[in-house]
Amino acid sequence: MNAPLDKAPVGKPIIQTYDMLSKGQREAMKRIARHDEATVPQIEVTRPVSIFLSQERFDAEQDAIFKKRAIPLTISALLPEPGMAMGHESTGLPLIVSRDRDGKVHVFLNACQHKGAKLLETCEPVKSGRMTCPYHAWTFGVDGKLIGVARAETFINLDKSKRNLAELPSREQGGIIWVMLDRNAEPDFSSLVPELGEDLDALELGTAHVYGRKSFDVKANWKLVLEPFLEGYHVQRLHASTVGPLYADVPNVVDKLGPTIRQISGKVNFTPEDLDIPGENIHKTVTTVYNLFPNGVIITSPWYISIMILHPRGPDRTIVDYHNLTRVAPDNPKAENLYKTSYDMVLDVFGNEDFRAAEISHAGLATGALESVVYSGLEASIPAYYGILESYLPE
Numbered sequence: 001m002n003a004p005l006d007k008a009p010v011g012k013p014i015i016q017t018y019d020m021l022s023k024g025q026r027e028a029m030k031r032i033a034r035h036d037e038a039t040v041p042q043i044e045v046t047r048p049v050s051i052f053l054s055q056e057r058f059d060a061e062q063d064a065i066f067k068k069r070a071i072p073l074t075i076s077a078l079l080p081e082p083g084m085a086m087g088h089e090s091t092g093l094p095l096i097v098s099r100d101r102d103g104k105v106h107v108f109l110n111a112c113q114h115k116g117a118k119l120l121e122t123c124e125p126v127k128s129g130r131m132t133c134p135y136h137a138w139t140f141g142v143d144g145k146l147i148g149v150a151r152a153e154t155f156i157n158l159d160k161s162k163r164n165l166a167e168l169p170s171r172e173q174g175g176i177i178w179v180m181l182d183r184n185a186e187p188d189f190s191s192l193v194p195e196l197g198e199d200l201d202a203l204e205l206g207t208a209h210v211y212g213r214k215s216f217d218v219k220a221n222w223k224l225v226l227e228p229f230l231e232g233y234h235v236q237r238l239h240a241s242t243v244g245p246l247y248a249d250v251p252n253v254v255d256k257l258g259p260t261i262r263q264i265s266g267k268v269n270f271t272p273e274d275l276d277i278p279g280e281n282i283h284k285t286v287t288t289v290y291n292l293f294p295n296g297v298i299i300t301s302p303w304y305i306s307i308m309i310l311h312p313r314g315p316d317r318t319i320v321d322y323h324n325l326t327r328v329a330p331d332n333p334k335a336e337n338l339y340k341t342s343y344d345m346v347l348d349v350f351g352n353e354d355f356r357a358a359e360i361s362h363a364g365l366a367t368g369a370l371e372s373v374v375y376s377g378l379e380a381s382i383p384a385y386y387g388i389l390e391s392y393l394p395e
């Protein structure tokens with residue numbers, strides 16, 4: 001586990017209330033039915049097993065989506081101040097993510113422009129304003145500009161302005177840093193629709209405290225890792241001895257914000273009147289989940305927000321970068337204990353239940369025992385999501 005960062009936003013309330021949310025979030029919450037009035041749709045949907053197993057399908061997703069469209073890469077809260085930078089390895093492409101002196105985020109290929117050495121060898125955020133190559137000590141600003149060359153007089157006609165770091169197109173929206181992994185592709189940030197930005201801004205992810213983060217190496221196709229976060233069907237079953245009893249076995253209120261799917265659901269004791277209680281922690285009664293298209297997941301919890309970025313590394317391997325964000329840093333033992341207990345619990349539930357389910361599912365599908373998987377009405381957001389995904393793939 002990476003050490004918690006000690007940047008602590010101060011002066012913020014430690015909880016969020018209904019009236020702090022976006023208009024879209026509030027309206028969706030008003031559409032949550034009483035549990036005894038909820039109707040579960042019946043559906044008849046399958047998908048071929050090959051969408052999880054085949055190298056051809058994996059390559060098609062990479063070519064048409066992961067390299068041709070903006071994807072969520074990491075979170076803004078890891079770089080809270082100008083002059084910060086960190087290495088990023090999870091995509092398989094060595095990257096540097098930085099925030100320049102004007103506050104603008106950049107994503108660079110992590111390769112020195114002298115002879116390609118990795119400039120930053122750590123994925124921990126550092127604040128220094130400049131990056132010095134360990135090999136021959138060329139120095140770059142966090143804006144990517146080459147600013148210093150050792151023994152510069154020994155080069156003839158070295159044009160420093162032509163040796164800046166190679167930059168990938170990136171944007172920051174709603175506390176998420178989005179990137180185009182193929183810098184030669186036409187930049188496509190069309191997934192970052194304003195409604196999504198408004199929602200994520202309301203959650204104040206960009207100014208949250210990073211309580212902890214951990215990367216998981218999951219032996220499963222990335223879509224199998226994603227699926228549990230698109231359905232409630234498994235919650236009372238897979239999580240029966242942990243968080244299952246907290247949730248109701250009913251469908252979510254589902255909306256599309258561009259290609260991102262937002263699911264909102266009332267917890268087991270939810271009644272619509274809860275939304276009108278002044279000062280109530282809204283995340284205690286309502287859970288909101290975003291599947292940031294294509295590979296991000298945001299889940300609200302009473303005391304923290306989970307953000308996961310799934311990085312497909314092969315048809316049967318996914319690196320999951322899990323981040324645990326609290327509104328403020330714990331400043332007393334009671335808060336520290338609460339956050340620590342929550343953090344340990346969520347790592348256990350995701351790591352030992354959801355990711356494990358993805359792994360055993362992948363292993364079973366790989367036996368060839370099934371030709372297709374089948375989805376229930378409580379899993380309807382999965383085929384809805386695949387419909388969006390497939391619309392970007394070649395016929």
Ligand code: FES
Binds near residue numbers: 113115134135
């Ligand atoms: S490779 Fe970086 S200074 Fe030589």
Ligand SMILES: [Fe+2]
Binds near residue numbers: 228229235238239354
């Ligand atoms: Fe789950």
